[in-house]
Every structure is written in structure tokens, then in C-alpha cells.
Amino acid sequence: MNTTIGKVLSVSGDGSRRNALVEVSADVVCPRCAAGKGCGAGLFGKRETMRQIAVRVPERASIHEGDSVKLVMQSRDLLVASAIVYGWPLAGGVLGALIAWWLGGSDAQAAVAALAGIGTGGWLARRRIQDTACLQRFTPRIVI
DSSP: OEEEEEEEEEEEOOGGGOEEEEEEEOOOOOHHHHTTOSOSTTTTSOOOSEEEEEEEOOTTOOOOTTOEEEEEEOHHHHHHHHIIIIIHHHHHHHHHHHHHHHTTOOHHHHHHHHHHHHHHHHHHHHHHHTSHHHHHHTSOEEEO
16 A cells, blocks of 8 residues: 655535645655666656645545645555556557558558557546546545
């Protein structure tokens, strides 16, 4: 289970539909990356030190602006979200190239088919991640 501590910036809504905007640290967690000897996976990422995320507030929680809260997310959910975001476009690209090869297309046609597959996989992944049930599953939760 992945956990982090965040600071509540604001609380909106009422009753069972309250949401909180929480600011969390986006510091490098990997010790190799912190030492400048990492694999380069975060090379193209933003260098922000703080990020804001919207989190649903549990019904029984008495949370106010300025409070520190503990956020949790299941490791399995993080893995599944990563597989959707990165895996579906990759699978689309490979499938596109394979279809072009199977149909006897040239290298240029296979490249175009791979790009079309990546685009299609990315579009499908984006639609899946933006689904309401999916968003609720892959959003960290506040633990009281």
C-alpha cells in the first residue's frame, strides 16, 4: 500500500459528497534518482515539488482547511493504472505493426499502422481512465 501525507487546501461539498483539495509532495522517492544516478524515467517529467489532487472525504471525517491527512492507494491499483496508461498504447502500436506486416505492407505502412495503433491505444486508455468508476478506484483515499 502506498501512503503519503498531504495538507488540505480546501474542502467543498456537503454530507457524503465532500471533496478536499490536498497538496502532496512530489519529491523523488527513488534513492538512485535522488543521488542523480537513476534510470532516467523521470527525465522528461515536470520538476514540481508539490502537486494538488482532489480526494473524496470520508463521511465521518472532520477535515478542515490546513489539516494534515494521510492518503493511501493500493499498490495493485497503481500497477493496474500504469498498465492501462502505458500498456494499452504500447499494445496498440505492436498490434498495428503486426497487422500491417500480416497484410504484406511495406515498412512505411507498418510504421504508420504502429502510430495509428499507439494513437488508438492512447485514446482508449484515456477514455477508460476518465470513466467515473475507474477514477474512483485510482484516486488516493484519506485515512482517518
